[in-house]
Amino acid sequence: MWYITRLKIIFEKKVIVDLHSHTTASDGILTPTELVKRATDNQINMLAITDHDTIKGLPEAKETIVRENLPVKLIYGVEISTIWKNSEIHIVGLNVDIENSQLLELLLAQEKGRIDRAISISEKLAKVNIHDAYQQAQQYSKGDIVSRAHFARFLVANGYVKDMKRAFKKYLGKGGxxxxxxxxxxxxxxxxxxxxxxxxAVLAHPSRYDLTLTKLKLLISEFKTFGGDAIEVSQSRQTQDDLQKLAKLANEFELLASQGSDFHDLVNYLDLGKTTPLPGSVTPIWHDWV
Known part of the structure; x- marks a missing residue:
């Protein structure tokens, strides 16, 4: 049976998987068409589009793949923002039915919450003499929901801050x-x-929530109790120590492992498919996908 194992290893090494990416349907800079074409250029075999609280970009992406016969398998996904103990935690859904009524009802409520938040952000910016921010940020959202990333791009473009990181630190992040x-x-x-x-359901980028290990384990434990299926083990811009720590947590809580670049734009050397392969110690979430 050694040769079967050998073939399995060879096959897995050739498969490039990215199960976390964004388009202009939320706060990415590439349209769904541009994103799937870039995925093809990067030789990605399996791509999930997981826009924030919306599935609006998925039909265009699928149509492009079919029309142009692109060699990439599209996974229908979504990244849902949630609140846990006053922290914003993101849950990625993979292989979702985009016509499901319960999912659509939740996303509609999430969309309303995003609109209300954007208006409140704009009102606060006006108090520090940055006026018409909501209308200005809409230019960067391509007509879709305005997110903090769109406000950040507006602030950078108009010289209020030097880069996106400073936009969040000074204005949009906690304490801003x-x-x-x-x-x-x-x-x-x-x-x-x-x-x-x-x-x-996948717990997205677990190490980016600025939680202690104790609190992170509590989060993963509750996520598991609620019925969660996997955590993102391999992420972009990640150390080997972090990769191994998340792999260990996936096994400790008997969860599957996912991987994704969380691609939004071509900055800081971030690109589709540019993540470290999952360690052999974990079970990939796609292990039983047809």
Whole structure:
């Protein structure tokens, strides 16, 4: 049987998977068409588009793949913002039915929360003499929901800050002049909607929440209790120590492992598919996908 194992290893090394990416349907800079073409250029075999609280970009992406016969398998996904103990936690849904009524109802409520938040951010910016920020940020959102990333791009383009990082630190992040907490659902609500749509729920970028190891384990434990299926083990701009730590946590809590670049734009050497392969110690979330 050694040769079967050998062939399996060779096959897995050739497969490039990216299960976390964004388009102009939320706060990415590439259209769905541009994103799937870039995925093809980067020789990605399996791509999930996981826009924030919306599935609006998926039909265009699928149409492009079919029309141009692109050699990439598209996974229908979504990244749902949730609140857990006053922290914003993101849950990725993979292989979801984009016509499922429970998922669509939740995303509609999330969209309203995003609009209300954007208006509140704009009002706070006006108090520090940055006027018409909502209307200006809409130019960067391509007509879709305005997010903090769109406000950040507006602030950079108009010289209020030097880069996106400073925009969040000074204005949009916690402690910033225009910070407004997210108005979104709970983790259990997101997982239930994803499961209702036939998908699997993934805890996105666990090491980016600035939590102690104890709190991170509490988060993963509750995520598991709510029915979560996997955590992102391999992420962009990640150390080997972090990769191994997340792999260990996936096994400790008996969760599957996912990987994704969280691609938004071509900055800081971030690109589609540019993540480290999952360690052999974990079970990939796609291990039983047809």
């Amino acid at each position: 002049y225009a910070y407004v907490p997210a108005n979104c659902c709970g983790i259990a609500d997101a997982i239930n909607a994803i499961h209702s749509a036939g998908g699997q």
